[in-house]
Structure formats: structure tokens, C-alpha cells
Amino acid sequence: MSDPASLTDWLTRLERQHPVSIDLGLERVAEVARRMGLMDTPLTKRVITVAGTNGKGSTVAMLESLARAHGLSTATYTSPHLLRYNERLRLDGVEAEDDLLVTGFEHVEAARLAPEPISLTYFEAGTLGAFWAIVQRCPDLAILEVGLGGRLDAVNVIDPDVAVITTIAQDHAAFLGNDLEQIGREKAGIMRRMRPVVLGSEHLPASVRQVAWTVGAGLHALGDDFRHGDEAGPETTWTWQGRDGHGTPTTLAQLPDPGLPRDNAASALQALFLSGLTLDAEACRRGFADVQLPGRMQWLGNWCLDVAHNPHAALYLASRFAQRVRPARRIGLLGMLGDKDATGVVAGLASQVDGWVTVSLEGERARNASELADLLKSQAQTVLHCAESPAAGAEWLAGHLGEQDEVLVCGSFFTVAGVLEWFSLRGVDAIRQPSSAARRNA
Structure with a gap:
């Protein structure tokens, strides 16, 4: 009897099993998700999905830190990783253990093979394995970072309670093209009808708002519906103004600089309010002071x-x-x-x-x-x-x-x-x- 496959074994297998490393589309991954039962019930209590060209990682990190400062249990799924694959799935701020990731891959593989085999990319299998692990933990909040796309990205098989679009710029031209309006439409594919979407930049292509209007998503745009500003004084602090989940105007003051883009920090606050949370100013200060994100400044x-x-x-x-x-x-x-x-x-x-x-x-x-x-x-x-x-x-x-x-x-x-x-x-x-x-x- 052979020894059980290690995480390294599984990652090597996943890298080799699909003919191309990036294969945009939801049909294959959605079918395996259905076989796994991931489409039967919500992934967890609240889901925030973050898409965009730049600023996704910092937005996810601040969402996680703010939520944990408020006492919520969290799961975050991000990509790519820097040093260890385990970085991609964090549960309550801690990287997932090898055993949990391996068990997730085993469930994905079993569903992939029966009744008819379906080929999955490395990213797609990893995404489904992470979703399985999140369901087992059932945290208060799951924060999901979209890969290079949006509409056809594997993460998009899950319906978010709140969507966030950070920025739109040219990147991954071989897959998304060079037309910013088309890139915007692809990223905006994470929006859902009657669900709020946070637009985290004042310089998004018009197509992003057009998709929101077509879908019927509730728009909350930086500069229009929420904003941030510096405060006078010896410390580098700032103020956030926006609306809570009930639409009531709200201000949070004396927030510390998180060392990450302020637009993303403001978007994280608005997204958390829209997810139904009541935010406390002091907890927000702790969340911004404690945020960590390796590889960004x-x-x-x-x-x-x-x-x-x-x-x-x-x-x-x-x-x-x-x-x-x-x-x-x-x-x-x-x-x-x-x-x-x-x-x-x-x-x-x-x-x-x-x-x-x-x-x-x-x-x-x-x-x-x-x-x-x-x-x-x-x-x-x-x-x-x-x-x-x-x-x-x-x-x-x-x-x-x-x-x-x-x-x-x-x-x-x-x-x-x-x-x-x-x-x-x-x-x-x-x-x-x-x-x-x-x-x-x-």
C-alpha cells in the first residue's frame, strides 16, 4: 500500500493534468462544484468577492484584518502565492495546514472523475479545494480574490453578497485583450442582481457601470457614495465617509494609515458595511494598524x-x-x-x-x-x-x-x-x- 500523497505530490499532479495552465470558462469548474455539493447552499454566512487589475490583494488583506478586529471568523482565498501554496487559503488569519488542503484536493478529484471525467486547471482545482475547506469551517465571512479575469474566473461560480471592483488597467493581454472597456466588462462579471457592488476607483471604464445597470446591482462608487480624506495633525490619519448597510450616512475618523492604497482601504470599509456588519471606529483603527501583506511595499x-x-x-x-x-x-x-x-x-x-x-x-x-x-x-x-x-x-x-x-x-x-x-x-x-x-x- 503506497503512502498518501503529500501536498507537494498533489500540486505536481495538478500542474500536469490539464493541457494549458489558464483556460477561462465556468462550465467545467461549475459542473465539478455541483458534484461536490458546493452549489446547493451558500458557501458561508457572508461572501465578499474582489476583482480588478491592481489592489485586489491589499483590499482582501484589509477586509480580513478589519473583520477579525471586529471578532469575526474569516476565510480568505487569494492567488498567486509567494513562498508556500498554503498562503492561498487563510483561516482566521492563519495559513491552511497541508492536511486540510490535501483533503480538499481529494474531494475535488473524486468529484472530477465521476461519473464522467472532467479536466481542471491547477487554479480551478485549487479554487474548488479551497471552497470545500471553507464550507467545513463555515466562517462568519469569506473573502475571495478573483484570479486574472472575472466573469469566466473559477471563483465566480460562487455568488457574492458584496462585489468589489478595485481598478481596471491593462494586464494579461493574451487573455483579456487591450481594450479597457472589454476588460471592465469581464471584471464586472462578478456582479449579481440586487446585490451591492463597490467601485473602488474614480477612473473605471464606463463599461463597469453599464454592467451594473444591466445586471441590476446596487452601485456604491468611490467619490460619489463614499470617500476618504486626510486629517490635519502630527499623525498621518484619515477620515472615511459613506453609508452603512441601512443607507445611513456614517463617518469614521482618526483612522491610521495602513501603508496600503487608501482607495482600497475606503472600499474595504464600504464593502463590510454593505455586507450587513456594524463597524466600530476603534476596531477599525486596530484593523488598519495590524494589517499585513507580504510583497506589497x-x-x-x-x-x-x-x-x-x-x-x-x-x-x-x-x-x-x-x-x-x-x-x-x-x-x-x-x-x-x-x-x-x-x-x-x-x-x-x-x-x-x-x-x-x-x-x-x-x-x-x-x-x-x-x-x-x-x-x-x-x-x-x-x-x-x-x-x-x-x-x-x-x-x-x-x-x-x-x-x-x-x-x-x-x-x-x-x-x-x-x-x-x-x-x-x-x-x-x-x-x-x-x-x-x-x-x-x-
Whole structure:
């Protein structure tokens, strides 16, 4: 009798069992979900689904932290992960154990094979396994991050009580195209009739509102129905104004800066109100002070790690650095996939970076360091070194930094993950976040 399959065994099997890694569409995943009984009853008491191009991860992290500060039990499902697959499913703020994930995969596999076999992608099987685990826990709130799409994403087999659209920008062009109006329609596919939707940006394409009107979803838009503003004083605090679940005007004041985009913070508050929760100002302050999100403006000493991988995210990152005192040098460690807009990312960051180290990534979508270096030079950027991997680039940089220099690691989840692993091997707690005060100064 063979030993039971480990989580690593299952992930290897899932990577190989479908002919393509991304296969948008709901028919296959919905049928397996029905076989698993996931369509028979609500996933849990409340479900908030978050879609968008940028800002999904930070919105999910703040929703989770705020909910837990109010004493709610939570489940969050996100992707991709940085270091461990377990990061994708968090229960009450703790990564899921291997045994739970494996049992979820076993249930997915049994349903997939009977009565007629159905092929699932790695992401689809992982999503259904996470849903099975969430049903077993039945938390007060499940927060689901959509993958690269919306309408045809596996997460969308579950009807949310509240939908959130963060931002719309160009990314994943091979699957979503370059037409922002069409991308907006795809992302807006998570909306449901007579359910509230939070629009978390004042610069969304018109198609997003058009879908809401067509579907009959209840619109709650940043700048129209809720807003945020800075407060005067020595501390960096802010005020939120919006409406609670009954439509009553509500204000929350003296909120700490979470170190993440304020638009996303404001959207998280509005979504929680619309889910039927009554929010307490002091609990909200604790939630924002305690929020953690590795790989987003994450500081490890004088190294900043951020997964920004498209022009929209790069411009936001540059705006944050523009608020900081300029260091002696800021060196960018850049690794990107071949299907990303590297030219736009470099253009967005160029004003804040003095020199670059390029690194090669692995896989079928990889872009090598020399190609990135040529692109940088074509934009009159200084290239200091080319490395075969993120870890090799980090090792080279460690020997060439001055005490007053800073490093920005960006371009891909793979780039950040590689440098986090490098930190971990050097005995550094790579997931440790700085204090809230340090984040406010970032």
C-alpha cells in the first residue's frame, strides 16, 4: 500500500493534468462544484468577492484584518502565492495546514472523475479545494480574490453578497485583450442582481457601470457614495465617509494609515458595511494598524519588495517613493515575465530609480535578464548587473550597496518570491512586517 500523497505530490499532479495552465470558462469548474455539493447552499454566512487589475490583494488583506478586529471568523482565498501554496487559503488569519488542503484536493478529484471525467486547471482545482475547506469551517465571512479575469474566473461560480471592483488597467493581454472597456466588462462579471457592488476607483471604464445597470446591482462608487480624506495633525490619519448597510450616512475618523492604497482601504470599509456588519471606529483603527501583506511595499531593512508588474502598479509605487526622502542611491532589482509590459513598468519607475539589476525568471513565460537590460538601456536607464535569478541578483547587490542606498525589488511575484527565499536562507525573517509607524513613513 503506497503512502498518501503529500501536498507537494498533489500540486505536481495538478500542474500536469490539464493541457494549458489558464483556460477561462465556468462550465467545467461549475459542473465539478455541483458534484461536490458546493452549489446547493451558500458557501458561508457572508461572501465578499474582489476583482480588478491592481489592489485586489491589499483590499482582501484589509477586509480580513478589519473583520477579525471586529471578532469575526474569516476565510480568505487569494492567488498567486509567494513562498508556500498554503498562503492561498487563510483561516482566521492563519495559513491552511497541508492536511486540510490535501483533503480538499481529494474531494475535488473524486468529484472530477465521476461519473464522467472532467479536466481542471491547477487554479480551478485549487479554487474548488479551497471552497470545500471553507464550507467545513463555515466562517462568519469569506473573502475571495478573483484570479486574472472575472466573469469566466473559477471563483465566480460562487455568488457574492458584496462585489468589489478595485481598478481596471491593462494586464494579461493574451487573455483579456487591450481594450479597457472589454476588460471592465469581464471584471464586472462578478456582479449579481440586487446585490451591492463597490467601485473602488474614480477612473473605471464606463463599461463597469453599464454592467451594473444591466445586471441590476446596487452601485456604491468611490467619490460619489463614499470617500476618504486626510486629517490635519502630527499623525498621518484619515477620515472615511459613506453609508452603512441601512443607507445611513456614517463617518469614521482618526483612522491610521495602513501603508496600503487608501482607495482600497475606503472600499474595504464600504464593502463590510454593505455586507450587513456594524463597524466600530476603534476596531477599525486596530484593523488598519495590524494589517499585513507580504510583497506589497514590504520593507526588510533598506530593501522594499513589491510585486508591481504592470504600468498602473508601477506608477502607484513611484508615487509612494516620491513622498520619501531620496536615498544616496535607489537600485531597482527587476525581473519580469515575457507577457508583461516591461516598457511601461520601467517608464513608470524611471524617475525614482538610479540604476538597475536585471534578473532572469524561469518557466515558459520567462524573460531573461539580458533582454530586460537591453530594454532599460533603450530608455536611457543605467544597468549595473545582469543575474541569472532573483537570488543571484540579490546576492550581487548585497555586496555592492552603500549604507545609505535603498533597493526596490519588483516586476513579478516570482521576483519577490525569489528574493524573499534569499532573505530566508540568510537567516532573515522574510515575512516580518515593519511596525505601523514604519509603514506610515514608507
